[in-house]
Amino acid sequence: NAGVTQTPKFQVLKTGQSMTLQCAQDMNHNSMYWYRQDPGMGLRLIYYSASEGTTDKGEVPNGYNVSRLNKREFSLRLESAAPSQTSVYFCASRPARDTQYFGPGTRLTVL
Amino acid sequence: QQQVKQSPQSLIVQKGGIPIINCAYENTAFDYFPWYQQFPGKGPALLIAIRPDVSEKKEGRFTISFNKSAKQFSLHIMDSQPGDSATYFCAALNTGNQFYFGTGTSLTVIP
Numbered sequence: 213n214a215g216v217t218q219t220p221k222f223q224v225l226k227t228g229q230s231m232t233l234q235c236a237q238d239m240n241h242n243s244m245y246w247y248r249q250d251p252g253m254g255l256r257l258i259y260y261s262a263s264e265g266t267t268d269k270g271e272v273p274n275g276y277n278v279s280r281l282n283k284r285e286f287s288l289r290l291e292s293a294a295p296s297q298t299s300v301y302f303c304a305s306r307p308a309r310d311t312q313y314f315g316p317g318t319r320l321t322v323l
Numbered sequence: 324q325q326q327v328k329q330s331p332q333s334l335i336v337q338k339g340g341i342p343i344i345n346c347a348y349e350n351t352a353f354d355y356f357p358w359y360q361q362f363p364g365k366g367p368a369l370l371i372a373i374r375p376d377v378s379e380k381k382e383g384r385f386t387i388s389f390n391k392s393a394k395q396f397s398l399h400i401m402d403s404q405p406g407d408s409a410t411y412f413c414a415a416l417n418t419g420n421q422f423y424f425g426t427g428t429s430l431t432v433i434p
Binding site: 271 | 329332357365366368369372412420421422423424425426
């Protein structure tokens with residue numbers, strides 16, 4: 213049981229490049245989340261998916277898109293990366309009415 | 324606008340001391356309040372959580388105190404140990420499946 217896995221662990225992009233962050237969970241959870249963590253700001257919700265086939269915006273969705281590919285996988289796409297998107301990105305999954313389980317994070321730097 | 328306000332930003336205590344971290348919220352739609360512990364380079368992990376119909380919850384050395392009328396909740400760590408040195412986040416969940424996090428408290432326990 214791997215829990216929540218994220219790839220890649222580290223990434224460096226140039227301004228304007230695109231990339232997709234991958235997340236998968238093997239706990240059969242319905243809900244999945246993408247957060248970004250910045251110093252002094254805690255974790256802020258980018259997008260979430262309450263169930264397969266649905267996605268909703270969180271606090272800071274601008275510049276991002278998501279895809280809930282199936283129950284296991286939830287990807288986050290940056291179409292045109294900007295330096296302001298330099299951050300640590302965490303994916304999380306949640307059973308029906310309980311807390312979240314976080315992945316190990318992806319550290320992204322945009323130059 | 325920060326939905327969950329957390330203080331202090333950092334805390335240093337001696338081994339055996341009782342650090343206290345406080346959080347406050349405004350939105351009365353929040354109905355689940357977890358605390359997370361995060362070590363450097365890792366994702367947050369659930370420590371303890373409470374629902375608003377309970378005023379206190381203990382799990383081992385960790386206690387949450389909850390004051391519904393004041394819309395405040397706090398984490399107490401009894402007999403703190405150097406291994407408790409980490410960043411702690413409070414959070415709140417609304418009925419729309421969204422978690423809102425505090426900005427985090429960096430705790431250092433000195434041997």
